[in-house]
Each structure stands twice: as structure tokens, then as C-alpha cells.
Amino acid sequence: MSSAIAAAGKPSGSASAIVGTSARGYHTLKIDGYWCTKVTPTGEFLQSSQFSVGGRCWRINYYPNGMDSQTAGYISIYLKLDEIATEDVKAMFTIGFAKVPEKRLPWPWACTPVSVFGGEQMRGYRKFIKREDLEKSEYLKDDSFTIRCEIVVVQDICTKEARAPKFVTVPPPQLNQHLGDLLKTGKGADVVFEVGGESIAAHRCVLASRSSVFNVELFGAMKEGNTASVIRIDDMEAQVFKALLYFAYTDSLLETEKEDEEAMYPHLLVAADMYDMERLKLICEEKLCEHIKIDSVPTILALAEKYHCNGLKKACFDFLSCPARRRAVVSTDGFKHLYKSFPSLVMELISMPSPP
Structure with a gap:
């Protein structure tokens, strides 16, 4: 028998994996004016705004005086699927008080196993906390407290064949780095811009491919015949134009000092608009939203x-x-x-x- 197995050679093998994918998110609900919410009758609730986790719409229902007569001395908290679902939605969620950092209090959580939500169904806690316990706790501060709900939505479970071992590693793309080096060295440059007293060399084909304005300026009917001509730009600072060219070559922002960013982005946005570079303009918009x-x-x-x-x-x-x-x-x-x-x-x- 052993000689027969040896003759068969190395056994073949395979592998597979059961893979579950999920989406995770959270929502915080601040109850600001707790004593005012206590006038809400038992069985009635106040709602959070709608929020999205895992491609599903949710709300948190807050019952200041419990959801029924048996829970009238409690606060009830429920997570609600705020949409008409055509199929069951499986999710695990936790609800608790947001931390009070300065006191480092323990964070009481109400945890659930995986729950199944049908259309507009809700799951939660009839007796989340006694009102008198909340009112004595340090979670109620300046007549307000904050609840945090974390949700993990199960999206898909499937069986996949395990990947074979990799023998070749492909490095990430380096085109932007190579083009950035080309701009930095000026090798093969065929156009020069004069901006703010500085001469900046560039490559016509790169700029024309990135901007319709550059395309017209460098290859259109108004282009001068001399390919070595100097183009003067009077309405832009040299540093802004360099940042514009850097993005044209690398599709990324030129690194600047943190304190200079706020001053740079408005000028770069104007330059992006001037040269019809829409993605750069949107990036500047996004950055300015932070300032x-x-x-x-x-x-x-x-x-x-x-x-x-x-x-x-x-x-x-x-x-x-x-x-x-x-x-x-x-x-x-x-x-x-x-x-x-x-x-x-x-x-x-x-x-x-x-x-x-």
C-alpha cells in the first residue's frame, strides 16, 4: 500500500473560505433639554434624524417615559429600520451613553446578537435605564446627555475559493511620480511660463491633455509658431501656478506648510477654474470646507x-x-x-x- 501511495506522487490540494462582508457605522443622538422631553407621554417617542449605515436608512426612537405602562419609570431606546425593506436586513447593534472624557466613566452598553429587521421594524431596549438613575448620574450634564448607537449590517455571506500563493508582486503605478520628476527636472520641456518674475519650464503635450484651456493656448489657432516661446502670466502668483502644474502632472496636491494651506486653496481654486481643471477645483472646494x-x-x-x-x-x-x-x-x-x-x-x- 505504501509503495502505491509513493508512486502516485505529491497529492493535489485545494482550499476555500466562507467569507462574510459587513458595513459598520454609528450615530450619536444628543438629548438637549432632557427635562422638557419628560412631558412626552408614556408610549410616545421622539426621533433622531434619518441616517444611513450599510446602504440602509435608520432612526433612533427615544421614549422619555417608557414605551408602555410597565416601563413608565424607564427610558426606552429603539433602533428602527426607516425604510420598507423587500428582504430581511440582518444587523448587530449596540446602544449606550457617549463617554464623559473628563471623568472617564465606564460606558454602559446594551448589546444585541444579530437581529433581523423587516420593513420599518425596530429592535431595542424597553428598560434602557431608570430615569431616576440617569438623573443622579454624570451622564446627564447641563440638562443633556448623548446616546451612541453602533451598527454592523451583514451584507453578504458566500464561499470563495482560496487564492493560490503569489509568486510575483507587481508594484503600484508610478506614472505620477515619473511625470512629477519630469516637471521637476524640466527635461524635454518645450514651453516656458513667466510667472511672478520666475521662469517655469513645462511640456506642451502634458498640459494640453489635462486642460482644455492649455490645449487651446498651446496647440490652438492662437498658438505662436515658435515652439520655444515664452508665455507670460500676470494674474497669478508663481507658487499657485507651480501647484497647478504639479497637479496637472501628478493628479495630486503639492505639499505645503499647514499654516499656508488656508491661504493657498482659494487662489488654487481660482486657477483651476481659469484653466478648466474641474477635479482640482472640487478638491479645493472640499479642502476649504474644512476651513x-x-x-x-x-x-x-x-x-x-x-x-x-x-x-x-x-x-x-x-x-x-x-x-x-x-x-x-x-x-x-x-x-x-x-x-x-x-x-x-x-x-x-x-x-x-x-x-x-
């Missing part, structure tokens, strides 16, 4: 209006939806300049309804 503050929002809002940056405008309006912030902004010099330049925009802002 919206009381003193900067008038300037950013004016920029958004002038260059049709709808997402950035919405971010400014969202920031100013707080009445206290609006009052603070109105008293700034930037707001006065905004009113002079865009009076209709200011009227739109003034007429914006306050949150309930």
Missing part, C-alpha cells in the same frame, strides 16, 4: 458664489444655520464686503430659516 470659521466664512462664501461652487456654498450655509454664528458673522468687516459685492446672496442668507 470655514466665523472670520473666514464671508470670504469663502463670496468665492463660492463667484465661481459657482455649489458644495462649498452649501457648507457655508450649513455653518451659518446656527443663529449665534450668523449674528457673529454679521458683525465682521468681511460680511460688509460680502453685502456690497453680493447683496442677493446676503438676502438669501438672512431669509434662511433657523433650525427648529
